[in-house]
Amino acid sequence: MKRFLSSPTRPVETVARPVTTDVHQHLWPVGLLEGLRRRTAPPRLVGWELHLDGEPTTWIDPAAHDLARREAVDRADAVDLTLLSLSAPLGIESMPPEESTPLLAAWHALADDLEAAAAAAGAPSHHGLWASPRLVEPDLVELAELLAHPRVAGLQVPASAMATPGALEALAPVLRTAEVADLPVLVHPGPAAPVGHGAGGLDGRPLPGWWPALTSYVGQQGAAWHAWHVAGRALLPELRIAFVGLAGLAPLHHERLAQRGGALGAVDPGVHYETSSYGPRAIDAMARVVGVDPLVLGSDRPYATATDPGLGEAFGRALRATNPHHLLNGGPR
Amino acid sequence: MTLAPETRPAAADGSGTLPAAALPPLPGRTLSEPELRAWVTELAARPALWRDHVAHGTGRRHYVSLHRDTDVDVWLLCWDTTDDTGWHDHDTSAGAVVVVDGAVVEQRPRLGGVPASRTVPAGRSFAFGPDHIHRMSGAVDGSVSIHAYSPPLWRMGQYAISPDGVMRRWSVSYADELRPVD
Numbered sequence: 016m017k018r019f020l021s022s023p024t025r026p027v028e029t030v031a032r033p034v035t036t037d038v039h040q041h042l043w044p045v046g047l048l049e050g051l052r053r054r055t056a057p058p059r060l061v062g063w064e065l066h067l068d069g070e071p072t073t074w075i076d077p078a079a080h081d082l083a084r085r086e087a088v089d090r091a092d093a094v095d096l097t098l099l100s101l102s103a104p105l106g107i108e109s110m111p112p113e114e115s116t117p118l119l120a121a122w123h124a125l126a127d128d129l130e131a132a133a134a135a136a137g138a139p140s141h142h143g144l145w146a147s148p149r150l151v152e153p154d155l156v157e158l159a160e161l162l163a164h165p166r167v168a169g170l171q172v173p174a175s176a177m178a179t180p181g182a183l184e185a186l187a188p189v190l191r192t193a194e195v196a197d198l199p200v201l202v203h204p205g206p207a208a209p210v211g212h213g214a215g216g217l218d219g220r221p222l223p224g225w226w227p228a229l230t231s232y233v234g235q236q237g238a239a240w241h242a243w244h245v246a247g248r249a250l251l252p253e254l255r256i257a258f259v260g261l262a263g264l265a266p267l268h269h270e271r272l273a274q275r276g277g278a279l280g281a282v283d284p285g286v287h288y289e290t291s292s293y294g295p296r297a298i299d300a301m302a303r304v305v306g307v308d309p310l311v312l313g314s315d316r317p318y319a320t321a322t323d324p325g326l327g328e329a330f331g332r333a334l335r336a337t338n339p340h341h342l343l344n345g346g347p348r
Numbered sequence: 349m350t351l352a353p354e355t356r357p358a359a360a361d362g363s364g365t366l367p368a369a370a371l372p373p374l375p376g377r378t379l380s381e382p383e384l385r386a387w388v389t390e391l392a393a394r395p396a397l398w399r400d401h402v403a404h405g406t407g408r409r410h411y412v413s414l415h416r417d418t419d420v421d422v423w424l425l426c427w428d429t430t431d432d433t434g435w436h437d438h439d440t441s442a443g444a445v446v447v448v449d450g451a452v453v454e455q456r457p458r459l460g461g462v463p464a465s466r467t468v469p470a471g472r473s474f475a476f477g478p479d480h481i482h483r484m485s486g487a488v489d490g491s492v493s494i495h496a497y498s499p500p501l502w503r504m505g506q507y508a509i510s511p512d513g514v515m516r517r518w519s520v521s522y523a524d525e526l527r528p529v530d
Contacts (some may be wrong), residue, residue, distance in 0.1 A: 269418055281368040282416040299521075303502040306416050307523045329523035337527070347364070348413070 031052050033340030034095035037321070038168075039259055039291050039313030042099045043080045044128065046121035054114075058105040064108050067104065068228050069207035079317035086141055090317070098201075099125065100145040103173040104227070106206035108150045115149050122147060126166040144170035148189050151220075155192055162196040169198040173205025174239035174258075180246035183239075185249045192219065195199055199255040201289070202239050202262075204232035228292070228318075236263030248283060257287035257311060257342055261297060266304045282306055287342045290324075290334065291315035298324040298334075308348065311339045352407035360420045364401045364412035364424065370394075371415060371422075378419055379498040381475040384444035386469065388496040389473050390445040391422070398424050402449070404490050405470075408530040421500035425493050425528060427452055427486030433525055437517075441497040446473035446485075450491025455483050460513040501526070 036121055043051075051060040057068045060135035063075045071238070078084055089097050101107065107118045126144055145168060146161045161167060170193040177183040195202050207227035215222040241261035258265075268286075270277040280307050291313040302310060312335045314321040324330065341348060362456065372390040379387060391397065391414075401412040401424050410426040421441075435457055445452075447470050454464040454474070467487050469473060476482070501522040509515050 065524050184453070273418075277417050281365070284365045284413075302521060303500075306413070306421070306500065307521060307527055308413060324520040327524050329529050330402045330521040332529050333523050 033336040035093055035335045036096040036098070036312065036339035036343070037089065037092075037094045037316075038257065038311050038339050038342065039203075039289050040085070040097050040099050040316040041102050041318065042082060042085055042125075043075075043102070044121065044125045046124050047101075047118060048080070050118045050121045058107065067106075067206070068209045069231065070104065071221050071224055073224065075279055076317070082142070085316070089141060092314075092321070096141060096143065098143045098145060098168050100171045100201065100203060101147040102135050103171065103203040103205050104207060106173075108147055108173055109153070109176065109205070112149055112152050115151065119147055119149055123161060123164075126161075126164045129166045130164075140166065141258055142166070143168040145169055147171050147193075150176055150186075150189070153189050155188060158189065158192045159196065161220070162192060162198055167198075169193055169200060171201040171203050174202050174235035175205030176258060177202065177242050178235065178238040179247045180242050182244040183246050183249060190251055190254060194251050196252040197253075197345065199257060199287075202236070202243075202256065202258045204235045204260070207231035211271075221317075232260060233263040236260050237265040237268075240265035242276075243286070248285075253285075255285045255287070255342055257289050259289040259291055259315070261288045261290060261301050264297060264301070267300055269304060279304075282309065283284070284308065286337065287311045289313035290317045291321065294322045295324045295326070299326060302326070307333050308338060310334050311342050358387075364398075364414055366397050366414050368415065368417070370397055374417075374420060374525050376419065377497075379442070381442050381444065381477055382421075384442060384472050384496050384498055385446075385475040388422070388444045388446045388494055391496070392448050392473075392494050395448070398494065402426055402492050404428060409528055411526050413526075416500050418500055419500070421497045425495060425496045426528050427484075427491035427493065429486045430488045432485040435481060435483045435509065436525060437505040437507075438476075438478060438497060438501060439503040439505060439519075441499055441501055442475065442477045443480075443495060443497045444473060444475040445495050447471070447491065447493045450489070451487035452491055452493055453485045453487045457481055457507070457509060457515070457516060459509070465516050481505070
């Protein structure tokens, strides 16, 4: 089975030592930017202004999507390997195939670009990416081929596509392509529900820019995690899966779950929690419930930055290297 | 109704996690010291569950997480005589240890005095509460012990005692003990 390497050239045996890995960043390649500019309906770019149905219009900083600049930031952060993902809140995966296909192709072209750049430089690549599936009429053969690409680390799906056990069951054939490839799945918030342009704030003012991240995204991650908890392991016995944003802190609700007739059960070593946008208090609280092993570093750059949880050197090594290595490659600890 | 993860195959991901259905029964709440000691002794009597995870001479400390839920946290620890935990406590957790191979040394600090020390051989067990401060080491190479903690490990206290007997404590995550930087 494929093992995800930081280098396109080094054999598997030489990369046994886990490297510091940020499993969650975003970067929009030029082809994707151009594709979004060609659109006349959300999600679309007008110049560098992003228009979405469910979120306030925002300005995209071109510098934030420059690969060389990002690599310099990662080096300063002592990150050896960065996994890039499509911004699932754009909702591209769930658009009609004639709209989603060219945009997803533009996203996945980044894998070829990364591989070519590493080969040209004769140096290890510091980047990989999460593949994003087309969710309307998915092409599972094409997806399996995509997952075999040396720069593809796994599959990302929007949490909104697995919001209930039934939805997860419907999504399972897509997730199974990752399971068969022995690659992980990353669950990321999907599109925020539209709240109306310019409405919702005090005195008719717009909502704060952070509104979707603290309401819809958290809720989506929580629903997806509970759907997984009910049905995931029975559907996909071998899959390694990670929930960004500490799964909306869903496992912290385990006492409430028990009061209402459910049970957290044994901590599943194949389920991981990515820490982006959280800090010492929430990360510490999650460690108290699920332990140290499931926690993996993610920064969500350029939208957020990772903070040091301050829980010691051993915790830091587990969070930043050992646990991401286990998410990406499985195997014994 | 939540489908508990017990249905998943054992160690499908290559980790040491045991299928929950194979474990001795748990009461579904925090366990007392005597309960922990009885439970871990019962687990030790089922070597088919954990024997394959024993490893020595790997060049690093070998600790395997066997099980964790909301009430209990269970580890298999492999000891050589070079392995020493240093002084520590378990914050709010009680614990129990059963030695299954070789022997381990447990010491408890005496400020200004010689630590209380005992060697615990294979087949013996002991339990302790959250008030317990100790350090453990391998008495002989190739020793193995199984540890259970309730509530599950979270923070720990690490201690240093200066030559003149002054003790200091640091609050650390349990990774410092069980997922150490080699």
